[in-house]
Amino acid sequence: MEAIEVTGLRKTYGGQDAVAGIDLVVARGEIFSLLGPNGAGKTTTVEILEGHRRRTAGDVRVLGEDPGTAGSAWRTRIGIVLQDADDAADLTVREMVRHIGGFYPEPRTADEVIELVGLSAKRNSKIRTLSGGQRRRVDVALGIVGRPELLFLDEPTTGFDPEARRQFWDLIRTLAADGTTIVLTTHYLDEAEALADRLAVVSAGRIVAEGTPTTLGGRGAAEARVSWTENGAVRVEQVADPSDLIRHLVASGADLSTLTITRPTLEDTYLNLIGATR
Numbered sequence: 219m220e221a222i223e224v225t226g227l228r229k230t231y232g233g234q235d236a237v238a239g240i241d242l243v244v245a246r247g248e249i250f251s252l253l254g255p256n257g258a259g260k261t262t263t264v265e266i267l268e269g270h271r272r273r274t275a276g277d278v279r280v281l282g283e284d285p286g287t288a289g290s291a292w293r294t295r296i297g298i299v300l301q302d303a304d305d306a307a308d309l310t311v312r313e314m315v316r317h318i319g320g321f322y323p324e325p326r327t328a329d330e331v332i333e334l335v336g337l338s339a340k341r342n343s344k345i346r347t348l349s350g351g352q353r354r355r356v357d358v359a360l361g362i363v364g365r366p367e368l369l370f371l372d373e374p375t376t377g378f379d380p381e382a383r384r385q386f387w388d389l390i391r392t393l394a395a396d397g398t399t400i401v402l403t404t405h406y407l408d409e410a411e412a413l414a415d416r417l418a419v420v421s422a423g424r425i426v427a428e429g430t431p432t433t434l435g436g437r438g439a440a441e442a443r444v445s446w447t448e449n450g451a452v453r454v455e456q457v458a459d460p461s462d463l464i465r466h467l468v469a470s471g472a473d474l475s476t477l478t479i480t481r482p483t484l485e486d487t488y489l490n491l492i493g494a495t496r
């Protein structure tokens with residue numbers, strides 16, 4: 219069974235389509251990333267999948283149930299890290315994690331979760347005294363304490379320092395290796411590239427491209443850009459396979475000290491896709 223199956227999903231606000239017909243399948247155990255500009259319809263889509271928003275039309279199955287009607291047992295199988303969770307609570311990190319864990323049938327222990335999100339040194343600090351990035355880690359801790367089968371992460375690393383982001387990525391990989399399905403919404407393309415098995419780009423309420431980080435939008439088939447210096451001038455050639463060109467340059471004794479071979483980054487591909495659909 220798939221973790222998520224969506225067909226023809228639509229959501230309108232005041233006659234305007236926020237989601238204009240999305241089809242989506244996320245396999246169990248997959249890390250699936252949704253990309254797209256502000257207002258594209260990502261959060262609306264994800265909130266419908268979480269059962270937090272009603273859809274206008276379409277068929278939605280999440281862990282085999284319709285989130286619009288699923289009950290509390292279904293809810294305990296899902297973990298959610300919202301975009302702007304406000305948890306400036308007077309509780310300590312440990313108290314809060316333990317409290318939320320109490321709502322689930324088989325929670326992870328508070329200490330295990332706190333360790334997983336790298337907050338052990340702050341376990342007895344009140345949440346309101348934490349920095350923004352540390353509070354975000356608490357949000358992640360609360361999302362995973364219930365041992366979810368499916369975890370929704372909406373821009374989870376906003377405000378994280380680079381080291382914390384890397385630690386978070388490791389945590390996500392650990393959870394995925396454990397069999398957790400993960401739906402990740404992010405504006406950080408390096409994050410999507412590092413984590414996602416598959417990704418979809420949403421623009422104006424529709425999926426405009428879907429694939430793996432290496433194949434998305436024809437990226438895998440894109441030409442390589444080869445650049446080197448010849449007689450003091452920079453030369454550039456675009457070729458599908460640079461092998462022959464490199465052999466030729468070596469044979470001709472060209473100066474290869476400045477040689478670079480590049481292909482479009484995920485960001486290049488993404489910006490092209492978005493530009494083409496606006």
Ligand code: ATP
Pocket residue numbers: 231236254255256257258259260261262263
């Ligand atoms: P971001 O990257 O900024 O989080 P997003 O892709 O998550 O954007 P959504 O929040 O899903 O975008 O919004 C999609 C569209 O739906 C936007 O045009 C937004 O203004 C509109 N919208 C979202 N929620 C509501 C609402 N409650 N009432 C009316 N319009 C809404």
